[in-house]
Amino acid sequence: MGWLRSLFSPFKKLWFRLHSAPKNRTGIYILYEDVKSCPCEDVHVLWSILMESNAPSLPAKH
Known part of the structure; x- marks a missing residue:
């Protein structure tokens, strides 16, 4: 049964990473x-x- 657990371990880690709240927002x-x-x-x-000044500006069309 240990082989089955080791088979699903990477998927379990990925599942928790995708469905957990982000901890380190930058x-x-x-x-x-x-x-x-x-x-x-x-x-x-x-x-x-502040948010308007950080927004990416659109390139000017000539």
Whole structure:
């Protein structure tokens, strides 16, 4: 029965990795939940300005 367990072990690890919540979010998005829960409107305005400045710009057509 050990061979069966060793056969399914990689699939089990992959399943848990795909269905678990991301633990190490990087960049500015780790602050998103804090900003979303803040009642201050100024924080939301500053967040939207920050997100617009980080958005990839579209190339200009000539």
